[in-house]
Structure formats: structure tokens, C-alpha cells
Amino acid sequence: MKRLASAWRTVPRPLWLIATLFAWLLATAWLRPLMAPDEGRYGGVALAMLHSGDWLVPRLDGLPFFHKPPLFYWIGAAAMAVTGPVEWAARLPSVLGGGAAATSLFFFLRRWTTVPQALLSTVVLVTTPFFFLGAQFANLDMLVAGCISATVLLAAGAAMAKERGEPWQALLAGAYLFAAAGLLAKGLIGLVLPAMVIAIWCAATRRLATLRLALWLPGWAIVLAVAGPWFIAMQMKYPEFFDYFVITQHFRRFASSGFNNEHGFWFYLPVLAGFTLPWFAWVFVPRGKDGTARPRLSDVDWLMWIWLAVIVVFFSLPRSKLVGYVLPALPPLAYLIAQRVLAGRVLETLLPKVRAMALGAAAVCIACVVAISILSSPPGTRLRLPAGQVVALGDQVLMLDSYYYDIPFYWNLRGPVLVSDDWKAAALDTRDNWRKEISDAGRFEPERAARTLIDHTQLAATLCVPRTTWLVASNTAQLTHPWLFRAQLVAVNDGAAVWRFEGSATSDPHCLDAAPAPTSGTNGDE
Structure with a gap:
């Protein structure tokens, strides 16, 4: 009985107590992938801060993101500077x-x-x-x-x-x-x-x-x-x-x-x-x-x-x-x-x-x-590029009609992606969603936003260039964008897909006009 009573009254050594508490909370922090949108958003902003070297301005897809102050991103970026983009560091x-x-x-x-x-x-x-x-x-x-x-x-x-x-x-x-x-x-x-x-x-x-x-x-x-x-x-x-x-x-x-x-x-x-x-x-x-x-x-x-x-x-x-x-x-x-x-x-x-x-x-x-x-099955963790395919230094990444928050983190992208949408309508939207977040961020640096936020009418000018573009969209996006049949399907899961589009060697502005019949591509479902 005395031993049991003393167990209640024994004061743990402070350092041991603190170490035990943090070890317990950290023990499973690596176990599951980041969940979209929240974890992908905040982990991605922290990683972008590390890659850009700008530790003052939090950035979502390269644009100032002032929903919240920077302490979370500072800690996450500092951790990932040591570990790389891993879940427990985020x-x-x-x-x-x-x-x-x-x-x-x-x-x-x-x-x-x-x-x-x-x-x-x-x-x-x-x-x-x-x-x-x-x-x-x-x-x-x-x-x-x-x-x-x-x-x-x-x-x-x-x-x-x-x-x-x-x-x-x-x-x-x-x-x-x-x-x-x-x-x-x-x-x-x-x-x-x-x-x-x-x-x-x-x-x-x-x-x-x-x-x-x-x-x-x-x-x-x-x-x-x-x-x-x-x-x-x-x-x-x-x-x-x-x-x-x-x-x-x-x-x-x-x-x-x-x-x-x-x-x-x-x-x-x-x-x-x-x-x-x-x-x-x-x-x-x-x-x-x-x-x-x-x-x-x-x-x-x-x-x-x-x-x-x-x-x-x-x-x-x-x-x-x-x-x-x-x-x-x-x-x-x-x-x-x-x-x-x-x-x-x-x-x-x-x-x-x-x-x-x-x-x-x-x-x-x-x-x-x-x-x-x-x-949980967030798109970015499943849409890993197949072996042998990588986003090269001069390649573009374009997200079509949506923003997949966790892909920049899991692909370890070092720059912003292009995002295609109806941005004039998004600027008037009062709903709290990904379009409003990115549109609001673009107000602080409109010149940078003009290079990153691509209106649907600008798709041909963006894609019909002698440059490889990796396209990320819904896995049913070909129904509304039949020109995607010109691209090579490289990865797909239940909700999203990735295509590789080689562009136009001659910068033909009409390279998206006529879509060929669907052909079987490399399916990198992982």
C-alpha cells in the first residue's frame, strides 16, 4: 500500500516528464499521410517558405497568404530544413x-x-x-x-x-x-x-x-x-x-x-x-x-x-x-x-x-x-509519378479547375504551380473555398498572380509551347476538356489524375483545338 501511495506523490524529474510527453505526442505523427485540404495547405506553405528562402512572407502557391501569421510555418520550415518534406516535420x-x-x-x-x-x-x-x-x-x-x-x-x-x-x-x-x-x-x-x-x-x-x-x-x-x-x-x-x-x-x-x-x-x-x-x-x-x-x-x-x-x-x-x-x-x-x-x-x-x-x-x-x-486517401499521396518520370527543371505543373494542396508537398516542388480557373468569377465569390484563398492572395502581388493564375481563355497560350506540362485535374476532366486526350495519362486514383503534355514544338496556338480519339496511355495508378 505504501508503494502505491508513493507512486501518486512521486514528482517526475522535469526533463524526463517533458521528454516523455513530447515522445508520446510525436510517436505516431509520421504514421499517416497529410490530409487535404488543411494539412496539405499548411505543410505546403511551410515547405514553400523553406524553398523560397523568404522567411517573412507566408506564400500559398507563390502568393502572399495572410490568413494566419507565420509561427507555424517557421517551425515547420525549420524542421523540414533538417528532415526534408516528411509528415512528422510538417x-x-x-x-x-x-x-x-x-x-x-x-x-x-x-x-x-x-x-x-x-x-x-x-x-x-x-x-x-x-x-x-x-x-x-x-x-x-x-x-x-x-x-x-x-x-x-x-x-x-x-x-x-x-x-x-x-x-x-x-x-x-x-x-x-x-x-x-x-x-x-x-x-x-x-x-x-x-x-x-x-x-x-x-x-x-x-x-x-x-x-x-x-x-x-x-x-x-x-x-x-x-x-x-x-x-x-x-x-x-x-x-x-x-x-x-x-x-x-x-x-x-x-x-x-x-x-x-x-x-x-x-x-x-x-x-x-x-x-x-x-x-x-x-x-x-x-x-x-x-x-x-x-x-x-x-x-x-x-x-x-x-x-x-x-x-x-x-x-x-x-x-x-x-x-x-x-x-x-x-x-x-x-x-x-x-x-x-x-x-x-x-x-x-x-x-x-x-x-x-x-x-x-x-x-x-x-x-x-x-x-x-x-x-483517408488524399490525392497527393496517391498521385506519385511513376518510376522514371520526374518534373524536370524547365517543366510546368498546371492544376486544372482545382487546387490540390498536398501535391506541392509530396512532389517536393520548388516553385509555384499554374492554376487554371475562371478567375474573374472567383474574385467576386464570397464563399470560403480554395478559389477565394488563392484569389485573395493574388491581390497582394497582382503581377505575380497574373503569371500564376491562368484563365481558361489562356490555356492554349500556356500549353502550346515547346515545354512539357504536367497537368493535374479530376479524373473525369477529359469530359469537359477533350484536348486532354492529346496528353499521356501517367497516374490516376479515385478522385484525381495526372497527365504529361508535351506542348507544341512550333508554338502552334491551335494545338488544343482538335482532340484525337482516346488512346491507351501509361497508367501509373499507385
Whole structure:
């Protein structure tokens, strides 16, 4: 019994704990291909940053992509500079975000609660399928969730340390540093959401005097020094940057409809309940009976409840909702679940059950990754060029009527591809789709966009040249573009295909006019 009790109270060595957390989150990050569009988009932008050598301007197909700031791309590009374009390097920013959230949660709770609460809360967090899969997905949600979590916990720790006459400046400086990282990860929410949580917590726990720490000048100097230069550089280079990045991508997007994934206000309640199983089931288990009265809410309890509520309510207000938006709510939810598990129960008898449940939850996490790997089939991973065929230095790559986000990553392309569509209509489109993303990006550099975005009327001038073009389109594109029968089919899968078109040695402007009868080509289905 003594040995079991000591297992709850033994504090892991910090470096071992951090290494274990990151190893667990990274363990299966290589297992499955990137999923389109999100993972292909963000991994491709990071790879383009590496290939171009321009570490300031994120670029989608060579055009400035200002939907989000550059921190994710900086981390991904730096990782791929060492490893090349591999999946786990593209997902490393998300792994780091998950590791930051879990590590900061453990150290905060170890200091301000108990070792059992800190250990169990961290175990619950990292073995929750929602959190684990978020750390395995190459988009910005987990990275900013990690920044928000660290900011909240460091700021709350600084406030409580200051009250007790303990050193607090380093903690508060860390909070401002992670707030700056949050700004560079996903914009204003990296600063606004932690500020809302801490302000409401201070009011609820009667710490109004502590709010003066929000005006701590060294902290704001850190924010300006870390995040300021990039925003200033972009505004100086592109005068339209502020209106597009701040007004459109933050305020108009938050308040408007017309974006994808519109859901009701209630959406995140079943998401949190379902995607955090099996741990969430403890919410319905009655408290244990060890003879102690139910304690009043502590300062940490108030922090966690307020944190959870602020995140869920904030992201429930806009009509457009994506599952990953609510990832910053998982650390406080893990704490509250762990508290429920421990409530009124004897540690010695509880430990075997918790171990078994943690192993079961970890198995569910791995099973989810394996299932997604088997069921997902993004075009770029299947449309690998057959052996002996490569995109040569002078060749063109043209995507027809669509943009396949993951192909530049898996083909390791070092320059932008040409994209053919009705770009005049796309410029007027208000829907949130790939056309609008690329069309918006083209506004910042119209001359470059004119060379990259090809209208349907320009196809002959683009293809009828003495140059090889690799065409990527739907595998039924020949029905609307019969001239594709002139090209050699080299790869095909369920949704997309690749053709090799040799162009015209004489630059005949009519080389697409008459299509010959279909002939059998080399089918590189892989």
C-alpha cells in the first residue's frame, strides 16, 4: 500500500516528464499521410517558405497568404530544413503546441494543487483522443491552444506568487512571451482569450488589484519585441495587410455568415463530450465517500471553470465553427475530470483503475490514428509519378479547375504551380473555398498572380509551347476538356489524375483545338 501511495506523490524529474510527453505526442505523427485540404495547405506553405528562402512572407502557391501569421510555418520550415518534406516535420508545430499545454498544466498544478492532481490531469489531457489527434494534425489550432494555455497558467501563477511574496516576474515574463507567440501563431486570439480568462478570474476571486499586472511594461516590451517586427514589416510591404488580416480575417470573419462549417450555438458541447471519451464518462460517476465534506471552490477551481467557459462561449458565438477551435478548452476540462476522479476516493485503491483507464485511453488514441490512416486517401499521396518520370527543371505543373494542396508537398516542388480557373468569377465569390484563398492572395502581388493564375481563355497560350506540362485535374476532366486526350495519362486514383503534355514544338496556338480519339496511355495508378 505504501508503494502505491508513493507512486501518486512521486514528482517526475522535469526533463524526463517533458521528454516523455513530447515522445508520446510525436510517436505516431509520421504514421499517416497529410490530409487535404488543411494539412496539405499548411505543410505546403511551410515547405514553400523553406524553398523560397523568404522567411517573412507566408506564400500559398507563390502568393502572399495572410490568413494566419507565420509561427507555424517557421517551425515547420525549420524542421523540414533538417528532415526534408516528411509528415512528422510538417506536424511538429502542433506537437510542440500540445507539449507546451501539457507541460505548463503539470507544473502549474504541481505548484498550486497536489502532485496526484497534477499527474492525473496531465495524463487525462495527453490521453484524451481529441487532444492527441489535435497534436497530430498539421494546422494552427493546437499551436495556438498551447500558447493560450501557457499564457493563462503562467499569468495566474504569477498573480498567486505575487500575493504570497514569492518571485513572480519570471512567470509573468513567460506569460507575455507566450502571448506574443500566440499572436504569431493565430493572431489576436492568442492575446485576447488569455486576457479575458485572467480578467474574469481576477474579478471572480476579488483580485482586482492584480489586474494592474496587465500594464506591466517589461511584459509589453516582450510582446512588441517578439511579435511586433513581423506585423510592422508586413504592413510596410503590403499597405492592404491591416485591413485584410485584422479587419477581414478577425472581425468580419467572426461576425459574418457565408463561411464554411456553420453550426448552432450548442455545437461544442457534444464535441467536447464525445471526443474526450473515455475520460469524460467520469463526469457522470458519483463522488467517492471518504468521509470528507465537499470543499469550496479554490482559486484554481475558479480559474479552470472560467477558462473552460470563456473558450466554449467565445467560439460558440460565430456561425462558422471548426472542431479544432475549442482545443484551448481541453486543459481545464482535463483538470476538472481529474478532480472528479479523485474526489472522495482513496488513492491506494484508485491507482490500479486509473492506470487501466489511462492505458485504454492511450490505445483509443493510437487506434484513431491508425483508422484515419487507413480511411483517408488524399490525392497527393496517391498521385506519385511513376518510376522514371520526374518534373524536370524547365517543366510546368498546371492544376486544372482545382487546387490540390498536398501535391506541392509530396512532389517536393520548388516553385509555384499554374492554376487554371475562371478567375474573374472567383474574385467576386464570397464563399470560403480554395478559389477565394488563392484569389485573395493574388491581390497582394497582382503581377505575380497574373503569371500564376491562368484563365481558361489562356490555356492554349500556356500549353502550346515547346515545354512539357504536367497537368493535374479530376479524373473525369477529359469530359469537359477533350484536348486532354492529346496528353499521356501517367497516374490516376479515385478522385484525381495526372497527365504529361508535351506542348507544341512550333508554338502552334491551335494545338488544343482538335482532340484525337482516346488512346491507351501509361497508367501509373499507385
